Amino acid sequence: MKPRVTICARAGGAFEIYLNEAGRDLLVKELQRLDQSWDHFHLDHFGGPEMTLATDVPLSAIAYNEDDKVFSSGKVLLRTDEWDAEYFPHVLAD
Numbered sequence: 001m002k003p004r005v006t007i008c009a010r011a012g013g014a015f016e017i018y019l020n021e022a023g024r025d026l027l028v029k030e031l032q033r034l035d036q037s038w039d040h041f042h043l044d045h046f047g048g049p050e051m052t053l054a055t056d057v058p059l060s061a062i063a064y065n066e067d068d069k070v071f072s073s074g075k076v077l078l079r080t081d082e083w084d085a086e087y088f089p090h091v092l093a094d
Contacts, residue, residue, distance in 0.1 A: 006060040007043065008068040018064050023057075030056050034078040043074040 005023040008016055019027065030041045041056035063070045084091050 003058060004060050005043070005057055006062065006064060007071040007074060008063060008065075009071070010065065011067040016068075026057055031076070034076070036078075036080065039079075040075055040077040043071075043076070045072045 001020065001022045003023040003026045004018075004020040005027060006018040008018070010016060034041070043057045043059050045059040045061045059072060059074070061070055061072055079088075079091075081092065
């Protein structure tokens with residue numbers, strides 16, 4: 001079974017991620033790989049059979065609900081507290 005990951009915003013603004021088992025496993029694998037030397041991965045929909053070669057996590061463009069806004073690309077970035085303290089200290093404020 002190929003990975004299926006759909007990221008969308010619902011009509012009311014809620015953010016949802018729909019995924020099958022293979023999509024979950026791939027997303028978790030990519031999250032666990034993140035460290036200071038590999039600090040991000042991409043999520044993209046390119047279409048066609050080559051899409052799994054073109055990105056780290058392929059996204060599905062098919063909405064689950066009629067009024068969903070489906071995201072076609074994104075990026076997950078690891079931000080250590082040390083990096084944020086140096087470059088974006090405002091995000092550390094409570």
